Amino acid sequence: MLKALFIDLSGVLYEGHNVIPGAVAAIKKARASQLQLRFVTNTSRRTRTQLLTDLQNLGFDLQKKELFTAPVAVHAWLQEKKLRPYCLIHHNIKSEFADLLQAMPNAVVIGDAEQNFCYDKLNRAFQLCQQGAVLVGIGYNRYFKLEGQLLLDAGPFIKAIEFAALTQAIIIGKPSKDFFLQALASTGLSADQVLMIGDDIYGDIEGAINAGLLAGLVRTGKYQTGDEHKISAAHLTFNSIVDAVDYALSDQSNN
Structure with a gap:
């Protein structure tokens, strides 16, 4: 049963200065559930404080302790x-x-x-x-x-x-196993209770799988047609963060 979502930022919640359609509502829906949320990013053009401000200005509600930056x-x-x-x-x-x-x-x-x-x-x-x-x-x-x-x-x-x-x-940072495990340690959960959602088949998806997490690739951001076939490890694929959150919530309700 899923108990937490690890969520990439750029390409999953927003692209440039534009929010991915439905992303703000999806995060609100996830936060209203029993799921723990962690936001994990390699973004190295913004400080942690700047990222928090950027995300809040885009309409996302998150706390400093939930944001893990490389x-x-x-x-x-x-x-x-x-x-x-x-x-x-x-x-x-x-x-x-x-x-x-x-x-x-x-x-x-x-x-x-x-x-x-x-x-x-x-x-x-x-x-x-x-x-x-x-x-x-x-x-x-x-x-x-x-x-x-x-x-x-x-x-x-x-x-x-x-x-x-x-x-x-x-x-x-991603795809380092230790980076994912650092975020995992903050949840108190086991790796198989966490779904990583990202747009990078290698950094997000393969990296998370190597750390023992479940992983879901979104078809937004840097995603390119055929990316889901570039690794052999089993993973999920979603049209966007909206579908990924809905999947996680349905997993909770079915267990």
Whole structure:
């Protein structure tokens, strides 16, 4: 029996500045039930506070404790390991790492840096990793969708540094199993009681399945025809978050 929903943000609740039709009502319906809600995202262009404000402005009601972001998880990991990061990230989230010592870096953090993905900065990341710095990825997504276009995400750039420096990144964020398990731990539930809803067949769906969760792919956001056939693991497919929530609620009523 389903007892919680893990929900991706971009592409599932909204696209750019536009709410997915029916998404606000679907979240209200889910919240009125006995389901626990967690919102899990690799979004690395906005701070956690900015995301909460954005979502509230779009009409979504959620609490800070329900929002799990990859940048916050990376910060916690760096702090725990006492690492000094060279941050190749979007300028909007630099404040998330401002309290960490960054002189003489022994770690490289790569997120969706947008225009900061220039040769000089990528080369600096390569040189540090070649000298032994730990490579850390804020997620490992291939691409995302913004204003109707598919755009490169951080994954291809992380892959380039891995290839050049003969290293392997530690991924904190989807599809990392540990990221899903961190959110799971906050619910007190077992993995088979949770349905992850996302638009990324690899980061959301395959990642959740590898963590033991159930998973449902929505045909919104970055979804492209045929995505549901790109992995062999069993999963659900929905037209949108509206159908996914209805499925979860019907599962509750049938048990």
